[in-house]
Amino acid sequence: MAAAANPVPWQMNLGKGATTVSREIWDLHMAALWVCVALGVIVFGAMFIAIFRFRRSKGAVAATWSHNTLLEVCWTIVPILILVGLALPATLLTRKLYNTSGAQMTVKVTGYQWLWRYDYISYEGKPVTGVKPIFSRLAWNSNAARQLDSGINPDSIVSRDGYHDYLLNVTHPLVIPAGVKVRFLITGGDVIHGWWVPDFAAKRDAIPGIMNDAWAKVDKPGIYRGQCYVLCGQDHSAMPVVVKVVPRDQFNAWLSAQEQPATLDRAARTAQVGPRKPAPAKG
Amino acid sequence: MSSTAQAVHHEEHHQSFFERWFMSTNHKDIGTLYLSFSFLMLFVGGSFAMLIRAELFEPGLQLMQPYFFNELTGMHGLVMIFGVIMPSFVGLANWMIPMQIGAPDMALPRLNNLSFWILPFAFVLLLSTFFMPGGAPAAGWTMYPPLVLQGGESIAFMIFAIHLMGISSILGSINIIATILNLRAPGLDLLKMPMFCWSWLITSFLVIAVMPVLAGAVTMMLFDRFFGTNFFNAAGGGDPVMYQHVFWFFGHPEVYIMILPAFGVISEIVPTFSRKPLFGYKAMVYAIACIAFLSFIVWSHHMFTVGLPLGAEVFFMYSTMLIAVPTGVKIFNWVTTMWRGSLSFEVPMLWAIAFIVLFTIGGFSGVMMALVPADFQYNQTYFIVAHFHYVLVGGALFSIIGAVYYWLPKWSGRMYSNFWAKLHFWSSVISVNVLFFPQHFLGLAGMPRRIPDYNVAFADWNMVSSIGGFWFGATQLIFVGVVIHCVFFSKQKAAARVWEHAYGLEWTLPSPAPHHSFTVPPVIDDSQLAHGDVSH
């Protein structure tokens, strides 16, 4: 299974990602970028022309005017128009990002110091029963290499598909089906974390005691990687998000193999994630 | 000069070191204290940054445990913001505002001394936390609960240090407002004031309005930690996100507190070396006022991913984008001031030009982040680190350095070495881009901020950035050399009007400026005002 669009050396731009939304965001990003480049060319261009043409050393004599109402009105209005042009698609896209309706699957994501827990809540309109939660920790080889003065070269951490996955691999990834709109319910178990897979453009803070949601519909099977993005303590850099997207039939088979008697389900659904008072720090 | 002035001069010679620097009521001495303090803090915060860049030089942990890295990151931010940028702007205000408005001193000179001396003590409290059980606060400069509440003994010290800094900057700003509104020489109407004074008048207002809000936020944190309240705990009906709203209600105006005085400085420098009045003076004033107003209604753009309601996302996106308009007015007006001028490129002008370019680049990435969907990909990545260093280092810090090069001859009465100052400039302006531009790429590739270690895909640009960082840091040692040489060793005397086309009351005073700037109100001659043309 090919890795989708994980970061590569010398990468300079956003990846297009693997969902329609992520591609639309990429388009918006590029539009905004080009607008900025164009404005930059105009502003800096004008300034550098001034710098080269109106030098005293070349005998330039200063004009004395110091205002021009028409000009000032123009450069107030034109930026507003440009901004409106950017704001419109951005607004429509924001609504899309927020529209979790019609999801065929729901997964609850809980961030802990320092691992992710995934609970399957429902699939194809039915509650999922008896599937054990997935605990997703940093992969052991990365964990060994990341210790201070471990002597292990991070470059030597390579996954089966040849990707150098140092700090971007976990013990048990989240598994979801391809081509299905999945809704992620995101919350935190102790402090605030952040669940993000760049290729999905699915990103929300995992806040203890509050539930957020995001969604993704990934068409292409593959392994998608992201990281916890909200500072959550000493191992903030060591809680990657890895999602394995598999073909739908394969997922169905996997899921039914997992399913067990219904009793466990309630425990998963009601798993208490609310914070109690933060533990007093150890000296 | 009148006999009062002589009496004052007399006093100056008879004071001991302690009296002069610890009991001062003199705006120049206090300004010098502020500037020296922030200079020192630049090196403290800068050395944290060097450690950060050293650890990030390559993947894997080489130098420190992750927890210590987090301490460094948060303290770097706090020191740079509260210890470098804010105090140095207050120092400039202290030095220049009385001279620019024809006053003898600040309106409340004793309070002025208090405002300054709180700062070193506040930083003793803050920095001492490095040596405490549990270490320094390690939750970033934004200090989000619940994480910050996991800290050790440092929390109380950090909170009280922030209270002290808040008191200091509020008192400082009250003083600046009172000085500008009350001590202007007769005939110096508000709309004839130099832009630097205008920018500070509005900045002071922001400071007085938002520093107490920060105090409120950290006070709630104090109560949650020590007195068993549940402000930020959902189990008790509170909300960690509520902290973020209160914090950013302070935090966003805070970033404009760090840039508006910079706008003021640039509006002084550009007309001087363009030999042409500032273009659109009034528009410049209104733009600052407009930015200040808008800064109160954009705070949630720092929280686009916390799960705000859709309506809020859209509102804060629009209000944030709107700020680009008045800011654009400022950029366009500076460029137009240069247009058809008679430009020369002395050192302060070089920094001003670099400011315009670098700040605009930072502003552009700001506008990109204002787009909610796009920010979902940028949020909490190095793209943001790049954004705010462009506006804070390329913007605020560069304007401060430019201001020092602009006014140092007036302060010290001596000229600095042009060669070394130019070397400082060129080395800085190149290295700062090597340092921060690649961070855009890192962010876009998906590297989160506040991490000591990263995947190997991020290795190359991080190494480039670190090299730029060491280069930029080492370059600042030249700055130290230039300033020390100028103040203590330079033989080249500065004229009263240091720069050929420099207008404004400060240039009518001799260099170095007398101990008390104006003992009797000067007579205002419109043609002597910095921007020259006040009819529009």
Add this chain to the structure above:
Amino acid sequence: MSQPDANVYYVPHKSRWPIIATIGMFMFMLGAANWLNGHDTAGQVILAAGALTIIGMMVGWFGNVIRESMKGTFNSQVDTSFRMGMTWFIFSEVFFFAAFFGALFYIRTFTVPWLGGMGDKGALTNGFIWQGFSATWPTNGPDAVGGSFISTSPWGIPLINTLLLLSSSVTVTIAHHALRAGKRKPLIGFLGLTILLGATFLGLQAHEYWESYVHLNMTLHSGIYGATFYILTGFHGLHVTLGTIMLIVMWLRCARGHFNREHHFAFEAVAWYWHFVDVIWLCLFLFVYIL
């Protein structure tokens, strides 16, 4: 009394008070931080030393300014500077309280309804994390932190306190008019009455706190209600305390005849402060007690 020259700027001499003030504040904070961290004795000693230094500094600094003022050192420009200083100080205080009011509004408009299941976000939050909790106010949250409690009725002590503070604003204004009219007796009397009203307010509030803690189980631990209640009323009470002390100082100075009909800025500053405290209380009464 020699009149200062209006055409020459006034600049005070060197002063040792600012540096003493910062040392006092530093010790105060250092002591408090140590105490909070469980280093009780050291903390208390340093804190007390800091507090004493601050008090001494206040007496010294203000004494200094009073002497200068009575010598007629200040011209009207200095007077205006003082006024601006006080105005903007009060402005900053407004924003300090705004932070806590903002917290209260945010919690009541967003957080509690979400925890209780309102809207899409609330449905998730409540359904998956806090089942069974329904949004009410006052609340101590889904975990009923601090145990069940009873909140105080606005129509008892708080109402009396409202009336007390409102009338104290009136009496301080009467005193001010008396001062401007040069009538000593009503000045001393009404100012004294203001102090009495302020002190009574504080006494009643202390009683209310005691009642809440002992009989109603309404404490700082009582979830978000207790937290917002005590932080708002507590900081207000602290301001009333300060205001009352300031009024007492003014009373002493009036009794000593420090003020005349034109020059009494200190008195006015305290009166402004007192009105400010009064307005904050009205907001408290409305938003904390009634609504």
